[in-house]
Amino acid sequence: MTKRLAIVLTEGYADWECGLLMATARHECGAETVVLTPGGADVASLGGVSVRSAGKAEDASPDDFDVLVLCGGTIWQSDAVPDLSAPVGRFVAAGKPVAAICDATLALGRLGLLDARAHTGNYPGQLPEVVPAYRGEAHYRDQPQAVRDHGIITASGAAPVTFAREILDAIGLGSAELIDYLALYGDEHRQAKA
Secondary structure: OEEEEEEEOOOOOHHHHHHHHHHHHHHHOEEEEEEEHHHHOOOOOOOOEEOOOOOHHOOOOOOOOOOOEOEEEEEOOOOOOOHHHHHHHHEEEEOOEEEEEHHHHHHHOOOOOOOOEEEEOOOOHHOOOOOHOOOHEEEEEEOOOOOEEEOOOOOOOOOOHHHHHHHHHHHHOOOOOHHHHHHHHHHHHHHOOO
């Protein structure tokens, strides 16, 4: 059965954070990626890329998708933060992964999902600064790679490669070949030969 990824994009979403995941899932893994948005509205990225929504993020169901992915962007620290507690709750209750990158990790912090799980984010102080009810400081991992713990996947906005890897692995699409393929995107950080 084809794996299906619900990718939640918001107005002002960060272009780079889910692009590699979506392309790799479709092209390399034969999965289906479905873009959902708050209220089902079409959205534009930080870079001005307009995306047509396939449906309302609020209606996302674990019966229809293997993972719920929240892409970061400017909305997560604004007054227009969407309430996605219902779909996130449904996925967690069904034992299906929920993933958030960059400022979208704040949504998981607001729901208390990071209080007892290992997680990461943009920087150690962001969650306590922005989410007063956050109690997960002891579980925060200050690292550049994505973190997966008990069905929750988190990453900083600078970690789209390991974010993609953790999500695809969590839904059963991981392989040695996929890890090697995604590792190619880190090659530019190796020291150049003289």
